[in-house]
Amino acid sequence: MTSQLWLDSIAADGARITAIDPGHLALPVPSCPGWTVRDGIVHTGGAHRWATQFLQAGPESKERFVPDVSDVPDGDAVLQWYAGVNAALLDELRRHEPDAPARAFIGRTTASFWMRRMTQEVSIHRWDLQNSLPDGAEPLPAWTAADGITELTQMQIPLIVGKKGLPAELAGRVLAIEATDTRDRWTLRLRADGVDVLDEPAPGDVTLRGTASDLDLVLWRRTEPGTVDLQGDRAVLDGLLDVVII
Incomplete structure (x- = not known):
């Protein structure tokens, strides 16, 4: 996969989340028990912020980060808040070549780690949120899903x-x-x-x-x-x- 495919996927799924009908924000998310659609949007935005913080801090930083969602607005404005956080993540990712040194929760890595990780984060949660809606969820794009299985088998499962x-x-x-x-x-x-x-x-x-x-x-x-x-x-x-x- 190329970095552009990752970036395009983050943007496309982010746009799908932003386009959710505000009237559906209180619906439960069956695949994430205890969540509402609003909760899922806030969680995904927090993950974007987390990745952005790591990238901005640089590969030598030892700082620990937690997802910052302290500025989430009430009501329907959460959708535009998420749109801004998604755009900020994309802006930061575009500043880095895929093989540029970076840091993540796994330690030293490259910027491509975060490109893939955020592609998978927003893809699976876009599905979660759409699956809560009356029209149901679109399948994951084949290349996104295959790349997600590669990430699971090469990083997530071995790590855990x-x-x-x-x-x-x-x-x-x-x-x-x-x-x-x-x-x-x-x-x-x-x-x-x-x-x-x-x-x-x-x-x-x-x-x-x-x-x-x-x-x-x-x-x-x-x-x-x-x-x-x-x-x-x-x-x-x-x-x-x-x-x-x-």
């Missing part, structure tokens, strides 16, 4: 499992994921203390097949595994996702 560990019965089990529209494949071998991301396909103890959008939503626990073709031992998938609570 490395910290929490996995039940002993999952050690050595293999999860295979196959996107039927993009033809991408991802294979993870689980360990008690981590995850090995395999370069070559391997037979899975459980294999998931479906569109990249459907797969990404299952892995983010937005939809049930029954929305994709699941072959093998579902307990492997459930056991992993019970640990990787995102």
Whole structure:
């Protein structure tokens, strides 16, 4: 993926969020229990602010940041507040080449980390919010979803499992994921203390097949595994996702 695709995606999904009917702000968000649509907008804006703070501070900064939503206005004005925060994030991202040094919650990295992370943040929460509305949610674009699965398998899942560990019965089990529209494949071998991301396909103890959008939503626990073709031992998938609570 190119940096322009990431930036375009952040802008497009941000515009979809900004266009939500103010009359729907109080609706509950089924995929994020306890949230209203307004809560989801504030959360996503806070994540944008967080990324912007890291980028503005530079790669050598040791400062800790928390999402700053102290200026969120009451009522319908939250939509324009979010539009401004989304625009500020994009302005900051455009100041950096993708390979420019940067810092994130994982430590030293490059600006492309935040381009991808915010693409995935706004994409999944755009789906959450639209899914709460009467007309339902548009699927994730195939390339966005495939990139999201790559981020999950290469960064999010290994990071969380490395910290929490996995039940002993999952050690050595293999999860295979196959996107039927993009033809991408991802294979993870689980360990008690981590995850090995395999370069070559391997037979899975459980294999998931479906569109990249459907797969990404299952892995983010937005939809049930029954929305994709699941072959093998579902307990492997459930056991992993019970640990990787995102």
